[in-house]
Amino acid sequence: MLKGHLCTVRHLLSGDLNVFISLVNDLSSRGDFFSSHFKSPEAMRRDFMQSGFVTEDSELFVIEDSYHHIIGVISHFKGRTPLCREIGYRLFEPDLAGRGYITEATRLLINHLFNAYQFHRLELLMDPLNVGSERIAQKCGFTEEGTLRQAFFINGAIRDVKIYSLLRPEWRGASA
Numbered sequence: 001m002l003k004g005h006l007c008t009v010r011h012l013l014s015g016d017l018n019v020f021i022s023l024v025n026d027l028s029s030r031g032d033f034f035s036s037h038f039k040s041p042e043a044m045r046r047d048f049m050q051s052g053f054v055t056e057d058s059e060l061f062v063i064e065d066s067y068h069h070i071i072g073v074i075s076h077f078k079g080r081t082p083l084c085r086e087i088g089y090r091l092f093e094p095d096l097a098g099r100g101y102i103t104e105a106t107r108l109l110i111n112h113l114f115n116a117y118q119f120h121r122l123e124l125l126m127d128p129l130n131v132g133s134e135r136i137a138q139k140c141g142f143t144e145e146g147t148l149r150q151a152f153f154i155n156g157a158i159r160d161v162k163i164y165s166l167l168r169p170e171w172r173g174a175s176a
Helices: 014-024 041-051 101-116 131-139 168-175
Strands: 007-010 058-065 070-078 084-091 121-126 143-154 157-167
Touching (some): 007 101, 070 101, 101 121, 101 131
Parallel strands (some): 084 121
Antiparallel strands (some): 007 058, 058 070, 070 084, 143 157
């Protein structure tokens, strides 16, 4: 469990599963930047029972507020090279946007990944219009690298993707 001032980042527990499935599959909370694709509850339960949403290729965490409510999700997953991980996140309640939860959860996960693993590079990919996600990347010390043209399919449209990265030496320098 990773504890911050605003939130806790932790693995999903079996007692959380029904609430989690409901939150993940709430299409109305996804906004313009997340796919409207969703999994069946039974498929999610099966995946959770098999792996707890933790494999060598990916690891999923819930973001919990100080009242122990699940307010979002953050994960890391296999990147383009063995030394690279991509981070993804989603806030379940749009009313909580801009309060620092995702920024803190991202910082907690960054510190965990660089302290516990040999990863050298972390990446965040986002829609160029997703100003909130871009601000999180900047606050967490990521550097904009460019745009991957027409790399995402979201809500029926092919979209460009901005890519940000954070290298281990940059993280070390900011941590010092």
